[in-house]
Amino acid sequence: KAGVTQTPRYLIKTRGQQVTLSCSPISGHRSVSWYQQTPGQGLQFLFEYFSETQRNKGNFPGRFSGRQFSNSRSEMNVSTLELGDSALYLCASSLGAETEAFFGQGTRLTVV
Amino acid sequence: GENVEQHPSTLSVQEGDSAVIKCTYSDSASNYFPWYKQELGKGPQLIIDIRSNVGEKKDQRIAVTLNKTAKHFSLHITETQPEDSAVYFCAASWAGANNLFFGTGTRLTVIP
Numbered sequence: 001k002a003g004v005t006q007t008p009r010y011l012i013k014t015r016g017q018q019v020t021l022s023c024s025p026i027s028g029h030r031s032v033s034w035y036q037q038t039p040g041q042g043l044q045f046l047f048e049y050f051s052e053t054q055r056n057k058g059n060f061p062g063r064f065s066g067r068q069f070s071n072s073r074s075e076m077n078v079s080t081l082e083l084g085d086s087a088l089y090l091c092a093s094s095l096g097a098e099t100e101a102f103f104g105q106g107t108r109l110t111v112v
Numbered sequence: 113g114e115n116v117e118q119h120p121s122t123l124s125v126q127e128g129d130s131a132v133i134k135c136t137y138s139d140s141a142s143n144y145f146p147w148y149k150q151e152l153g154k155g156p157q158l159i160i161d162i163r164s165n166v167g168e169k170k171d172q173r174i175a176v177t178l179n180k181t182a183k184h185f186s187l188h189i190t191e192t193q194p195e196d197s198a199v200y201f202c203a204a205s206w207a208g209a210n211n212l213f214f215g216t217g218t219r220l221t222v223i224p
Contacts, residue, residue, distance in 0.1 A: 055207075100161060101212065
């Protein structure tokens, strides 16, 4: 069974640009969550989607947005990139709230 | 929101010894407590989890204990091996596996 797949693995963007990251969950999983991991702030919850609807949202500015498609694949978008957005962005999928969440390997975003 | 504290931040043990990592949480509504292991260049991997209706759970060399009254939970690894070396994160959630609040991580080094 394939795990959670995130693309691309690495990304370098310039300040002010926007970026879209992709996450393909484990087959059958309908819930996808996104996290930001930085050395200073650790792992922080961004948002969660279930059946194409955003169910929970963390404390991030509106520049961070996401969506989920009917096949459960999810994308997150960051607009007007700032240097502080440099981080490892992780996606996790699960069958639902009562089951375990499995993480992908992440996309490392560097903003220069 | 939920605040999870994790100690120690670094831990070195001799191979074969036990390792204990402790976490406290603030939100009494939290009812799901997973532990993740993260190796360099990889996403977090779930190693064990516990829900609030259980006080202790064991899986081979790994055990987790939960004290809901005191709002703390701990990870115990017995007979440590070099391959246990990694960063370990505790997490807590009131919304199941899809909205996790993470501790700051413990870097465990097992010395052969």
